[in-house]
Amino acid sequence: MLLRSWSGILVKDTVISSQDFCDALVAIGLTQEEARNLLDPADKQNVPKAVRLLQTLQTLQHLPTPTHPDEKKRRMAINFVVKTLNYFLRPFIDVDMNLEDQCRSLAIYTHLTAAMYLKGQLSFLTSALYADSQAIVKNIIFTVAKLNLEDSDIRYYIILDGTNHIERIFSNVRTQDHNRNFDTQQLAQKLSIATEIVATLTRNPDLDFGHRRLNLSGAIGVDHVNPASCKGNYRVGDVSLSKIWSEAAIEARTILEQIDSSTAIDFAQTFSTPDRDFLRPLGGKYVGTLFDDDEVLRLDQSVEDEECTEPDDDMIVDHELDFFSLDEHLDLH
Numbered sequence: 001m002l003l004r005s006w007s008g009i010l011v012k013d014t015v016i017s018s019q020d021f022c023d024a025l026v027a028i029g030l031t032q033e034e035a036r037n038l039l040d041p042a043d044k045q046n047v048p049k050a051v052r053l054l055q056t057l058q059t060l061q062h063l064p065t066p067t068h069p070d071e072k073k074r075r076m077a078i079n080f081v082v083k084t085l086n087y088f089l090r091p092f093i094d095v096d097m098n099l100e101d102q103c104r105s106l107a108i109y110t111h112l113t114a115a116m117y118l119k120g121q122l123s124f125l126t127s128a129l130y131a132d133s134q135a136i137v138k139n140i141i142f143t144v145a146k147l148n149l150e151d152s153d154i155r156y157y158i159i160l161d162g163t164n165h166i167e168r169i170f171s172n173v174r175t176q177d178h179n180r181n182f183d184t185q186q187l188a189q190k191l192s193i194a195t196e197i198v199a200t201l202t203r204n205p206d207l208d209f210g211h212r213r214l215n216l217s218g219a220i221g222v223d224h225v226n227p228a229s230c231k232g233n234y235r236v237g238d239v240s241l242s243k244i245w246s247e248a249a250i251e252a253r254t255i256l257e258q259i260d261s262s263t264a265i266d267f268a269q270t271f272s273t274p275d276r277d278f279l280r281p282l283g284g285k286y287v288g289t290l291f292d293d294d295e296v297l298r299l300d301q302s303v304e305d306e307e308c309t310e311p312d313d314d315m316i317v318d319h320e321l322d323f324f325s326l327d328e329h330l331d332l333h
Helices: 020-027 033-039 049-064 070-094 099-123 127-150 164-175 184-203 243-257
Strands: 008-012 015-018
Touching: 008 070, 008 099, 015 070, 020 033, 020 049, 020 070, 033 049, 033 070, 070 099, 070 243, 099 127, 099 243, 127 243, 164 184
Parallel strands: none
Antiparallel strands: 008 015
16 A cells, blocks of 8 residues: 555655556566556455565566666665565565564664654655554564563564464354355354364464465465464574664664765664654654544555556655664663
8 A cells, every 4th residue: 555655655855656666567577567456456455465566576676777867766765665664574474584583674674664754754654554563563572572581482473463363263264164154143153163273273283284285485475474384493582682673773774874875873862762762753642643644645546547657757856855863772671
């Protein structure tokens, strides 16, 4: 939905529209019809298609850099958007990542999006997406810290913090028999049976073979990942959160300075007061709690009528904005 935004995404002084992403997909090798299909899926809850879109756009960084200054700047902005979103996406779909790598990737995403919010507030992410994604990262980091205090040998799978359990129960309800349309009484019975099935497999993970017929390594458009598919090290005792957070801040600083080499980033100074954190970068109220937050970006505009053509100069908007002033540390002790 974010990449289909009619009002675009602001990166430094460049606005990236859905047409720009469409052109990028065509440059990668997709047809115009395939590009429009990825950007405007009929089912807005089609997670595999959204994942496939980001994974496809990620290959754009391997193409030759445009020679035209405006096209080069636009390509850099698109790559930044895709890289930032993939820092959040990859930990949930890459079955080869360790827990430490997952936390580091999510922490980089947190720093990048916080920096973009401080620069242009909701010109990069919507309030809902910013607040939800930051809360997800916070919960995962805090869960790792709490589990480490409880038992450092615990294996923690971040994918279990999502809605997979609910969707799994729904799947069991729908596939218990041939009657997929049922009344309230039958639903209660099916939910009871489905809950028992899920509880049994949770208590006996050796009975849950996960995706037995699907190799998820390097797969495109992955939606649900089962712990049985994960191959990394997920022991919480092997994760150093303070080290990860510091490394993530440094990596985020490097990425941000590639957009503007003169940018000085000071996360520590920015978040040095008790009323400011990654959920409320400007202090005061949390992002997403203001009435007019979601009025900034209109995400319902479809790219159905747009053509994948060369970008027009009129689409290039320059906003002469100063870049961030952040730094690289958040004390997790």
